[in-house]
Amino acid sequence: MTDVPTAAVEAREVSRVYQMGGVSVTALRRVSLTVAPGDYITISGPSGSGKSTLMHLLGGLDRPTSGQLWLGGQEVGGLSATAMAQLRNRRIGFVFQSFHLLPRTTALDNVALPLVYAGIAAGQRRRRAAQLLELVGLGNRMRHRPNQLSGGEQQRVAIARALVASPSLLLADEPTGNLDTATGAEVLALLEKLNAGSGGAVAGGSSPAGSGVAVVIVTHDAEVAARARRQIRMRDGVVVAEAAPPGAAR
Amino acid sequence: MRFAEAWRVALEALRANRLRSALTTLGVVIGVAAVVVLVAIGTGAKSYVESEVEGLGSNLLLVVPGEVNFGNAPTVSPLTLSDVDAVARIAGGRDRVAATVSSGETVQYGTSRRFASVLGVLENTPQVFIRTLARGTYLTRSDVDTGRRVTVLGYGVAHALFGDRDPIGQQMDIAGVRFRVIGVFAQLGESLGVDRDDEIHIPITSAQRLFGTSRVDGLAIKADDASQLGSLGSRVVAELSRRHPGTEFSAVTQDQILGVLGKVLGILTGVLAAIAGISLLVGGVGVSNIMLVSVRERTREIGLRKAVGARPRDIVVQFLLEAVLLTTLGGTIGIGLGIGAAAVVAALSPVPAAATWWSIALAFGVSAAVGIVFGVVPAQRAGRLDPVVALRSE
Known part of the structure; x- marks a missing residue:
């Protein structure tokens, strides 16, 4: 309780209980998980297993009902909504299944969005966003709007956006769920490249030198799950297994 | 910088829903135009009466039997x-x-x-x-x-x-x-x-x-x-x-007559402006309503903005700005219409109706205030949205 973890995120015995029409539903039951800098973790399990709830907690979008959650050296329990927003802004990058890009907004401005809330000047935002779009291979698509991009391109814009503020942790919720197999594999390869530290000077500014951004992928796809160094499986709100098969480690 | 983004987003939102924005604005346009033109007619009528009474001649004392009372039958x-x-x-x-x-x-x-x-x-x-x-x-x-x-x-x-x-x-x-x-x-x-x-x-x-x-x-x-x-x-x-x-006698000066007439006209102008103000209020309710729709429509966007680091206040400012933009746009158009209508009244009647600078400033201020007052509830609702719930909404 007194020591400040050096981990990107640490969950200690966190539980999350929802009130649904007077009935308490426990989505997460005393789960502990430490994400170290540079980690590559997949969380899998059937729907309702609590994997999305865990991801929301790890990303600071939600607060645990009980237990402690340390985000970048701060326990989130006592933080205001504003402080949580600033924490997410600086520490976390999100990638969603449905991309969540702003319509009628160029790829460049979509990528730059987190920097707006970080209070960075427009010129600097543009330069930084352009760098990230180059990194994900969309240097020639900067002025395109989401409806002018393919699904894979949209997800790469979303990844660039997730990394633009140099977070220490990238959380991806079913990042390949809306993509065909080949495109999904490309997106995964990109995430793994960023995790391995390629282009790390650009993408993982706040990660330790030499390593990339920590990546946590939530998926129900066994093939996707099998690629990570740490594979966590959940069921009914608890972690049932953590494995690191030698064959899957990269 | 954040404010600039809020400004850009608010403008974009209004542009993306042109017809809806125009119709919502209409309530404010009518309300503001009515306030401006009615105040213009009221002050015009007052100066008309003044010039008429002064036109009788100068330094006059009117002496009549009885009391000077507009309500009573003459003695x-x-x-x-x-x-x-x-x-x-x-x-x-x-x-x-x-x-x-x-x-x-x-x-x-x-x-x-x-x-x-x-x-x-x-x-x-x-x-x-x-x-x-x-x-x-x-x-x-x-x-x-x-x-x-x-x-x-x-x-x-x-x-x-x-x-x-x-x-x-x-x-x-x-x-x-x-x-x-x-x-x-x-x-x-x-x-x-x-x-x-x-x-x-x-x-x-x-x-x-x-x-x-x-x-x-x-x-x-x-x-x-x-x-x-x-x-x-x-x-x-x-x-x-x-x-x-x-027998009682009264001696009244032109100033006294003007005082009584001016008071009557002032009350009349006030009542008319208040009625026009009610239509402005109704316009404000329309703005409130459409802002709630806008918040609901863009719940996912709000969730995404929150996920990438928008503070509740950033979201509130964004939607408040949208509401204020909507009403001040309406206010500006309404002021233009009001000035035009006053000019038409001045041309077609003996009343020299002219929009006064204070009624214009007031109408603009009130329309901005309407935006804030009627935008604050939807904006705060947006600001308080739970990001997890907002991201999941369809």
Whole structure:
């Protein structure tokens, strides 16, 4: 309780209980998980297993009902909504299944969005966003709007956006769920490249030198799950297994 | 920088929903335009009344029996011509005191008949009030002293009875008695709702004989300057009360008349502006409503913005700005419409309606305030949205 973890995120015995029409539903039951800098973790399990709830907690979008959650050296329990927003802004990058890009907004401005809330000047935002779009291979698509991009391109814009503020942790919720197999594999390869530290000077500014951004992928796809160094499986709100098969480690 | 983003997003949101924004704005447009034009008409009416009352002549004291009360029926006057002489001694000369006795009578020339307001007056009337003649001459002292049957016609009466012919020297009937036309007034137009070109003047002595009375309805005294009006008024009232015990007299100045009329017009303007304000309020409710729709439609966007680091305040500012933009846009258009409508009123009526700078500033301020007041609930709702729930919404 007194020591400040050096981990990107640490969950200690966190539980999350929802009130649904007077009935308490426990989505997460005393789960502990430490994400170290540079980690590559997949969380899998059937729907309702609590994997999305865990991801929301790890990303600071939600607060645990009980237990402690340390985000970048701060326990989130006592933080205001504003402080949580600033924490997410600086520490976390999100990638969603449905991309969540702003319509009628160029790829460049979509990528730059987190920097707006970080209070960075427009010129600097543009330069930084352009760098990230180059990194994900969309240097020639900067002025395109989401409806002018393919699904894979949209997800790469979303990844660039997730990394633009140099977070220490990238959380991806079913990042390949809306993509065909080949495109999904490309997106995964990109995430793994960023995790391995390629282009790390650009993408993982706040990660330790030499390593990339920590990546946590939530998926129900066994093939996707099998690629990570740490594979966590959940069921009914608890972690049932953590494995690191030698064959899957990269 | 964050504010610039909020501004950009708000503009984008309005542009993306052009028709909806326009319709929502319409309520504010109508409300603001109504406030601006009604205040313009109210202040225009006030300055119109002022110029009309001042146009009667300057430094006038009006003396009437009874109290000056717009609600009461006028008291029957006990004044006679001997009172006029007494007042003239106090005021410092016969030419300073105008006296009238009036009655509505039928006037006739040949086969043309007309109803006119017949005023029995002294020969000094054009000096006390401001009346100018278009042709002929006015009544003389000897006309008044001998009760001659001569008349000076208002422009409207002269035109109605004589058409294009010259009326000077013609004989005509007033209440069945022959009078000779000696002059015609210049055109005056309406004043405070009375057509002043409908008046005809005859000597007060002839009028008293014609109406079968010896009364004088009221006096008007002209002072050299406004500072004398107060003491002159009280001396005249004291003298008349001494001569007619049991009757009250009042002396009012033009300023006092203006004060009463101005108060009435002020209340009227206020009531009209308040009614217009209600329509502005209704417009505000429309803005509130559409902002709630906008928040609901963009719940996912709000969730995403929160996920990437937008603070609740950033979201609140974004939606408040959208609402304020909507209402101030409406306010600006409304002000333009209001100024235009006031110009049309000024062109088509005698009321010099002109939008006042304070009503424009007020209307703009109020429309911005409407945006804040009616935008704050939807904006706060957006700001409080749970990011997890917002991201999941469809």
